[in-house]
Amino acid sequence: MSVVAFERKQDSGEWSDKELSALVAAFGAALAPGTGREWETGMTERGDAQFYLLSPLPDQACELCVSRIGGRYVLEDGLGRLLFEHRNLELVGLHAKAAVPSTSWLMVRAITLWCAIRSTIHERVEPLLVDEELFVQLVPQLAAFV
Amino acid sequence: MKRVKHQDAFAERPPAKAAPDAKQLRKMAGDWLKQRRADAEMSQADLAARLGLKYYTFISQVENGFSRVPIEIMGAWASVLGLEQAAFARHLLMYYEPELHRLLFGAESK
Numbered sequence: 001m002s003v004v005a006f007e008r009k010q011d012s013g014e015w016s017d018k019e020l021s022a023l024v025a026a027f028g029a030a031l032a033p034g035t036g037r038e039w040e041t042g043m044t045e046r047g048d049a050q051f052y053l054l055s056p057l058p059d060q061a062c063e064l065c066v067s068r069i070g071g072r073y074v075l076e077d078g079l080g081r082l083l084f085e086h087r088n089l090e091l092v093g094l095h096a097k098a099a100v101p102s103t104s105w106l107m108v109r110a111i112t113l114w115c116a117i118r119s120t121i122h123e124r125v126e127p128l129l130v131d132e133e134l135f136v137q138l139v140p141q142l143a144a145f146v
Numbered sequence: 147m148k149r150v151k152h153q154d155a156f157a158e159r160p161p162a163k164a165a166p167d168a169k170q171l172r173k174m175a176g177d178w179l180k181q182r183r184a185d186a187e188m189s190q191a192d193l194a195a196r197l198g199l200k201y202y203t204f205i206s207q208v209e210n211g212f213s214r215v216p217i218e219i220m221g222a223w224a225s226v227l228g229l230e231q232a233a234f235a236r237h238l239l240m241y242y243e244p245e246l247h248r249l250l251f252g253a254e255s256k
Contacts, residue, residue: 044206052212060169062212067203080204
């Protein structure tokens, strides 16, 4: 009789190499060189593993945290808001990837900057255009008088 | 739940000589919070439950020095630990925003 060895899911203790690889892969883009981000691991007092995605220097605060509690993976942000939880780490990794603040934050910054530039241009150029419009309308009338 | 005397609980200060970075200061705040929780004879799970958190992992996140106590729950955190809210916030400010703490409370409280 042959016995199929199923891989036993770890419920507590340190992260396994496989789990760590999955987490680092999920945060691959966020941890790319140049982003300044780092990651660290820690443990709760009950011995549940935690993975912290840290913001760049100087603050190096937790942006996202994945914890394993009783075989369940919990994704939280740095303010303790529960973002997602599941038994499947890959699924949690996908949500973690989407939750990395920088992408959306940079997009928001870029859009805000673009709107500010457009608004400034509009404010500065529009009066000039109005003046020009008046000039265009007045010139033929003035010419008619002359 | 064991109550802690405020003057004792808030006696610990960051070292005056060194200028620790934000991460170190958060870790010191975390250690202080962990001690206050131990004084109140509560587990991380107890504290989380009293704060209405589904999981206790955020308590660990803060105590390990990776996050701050959010302002929105700072008062409740203090109350659950049996500490005076204003003194609790003031003490945490010393770690989280040392310069602001210095400006507000001066060198006398260092």
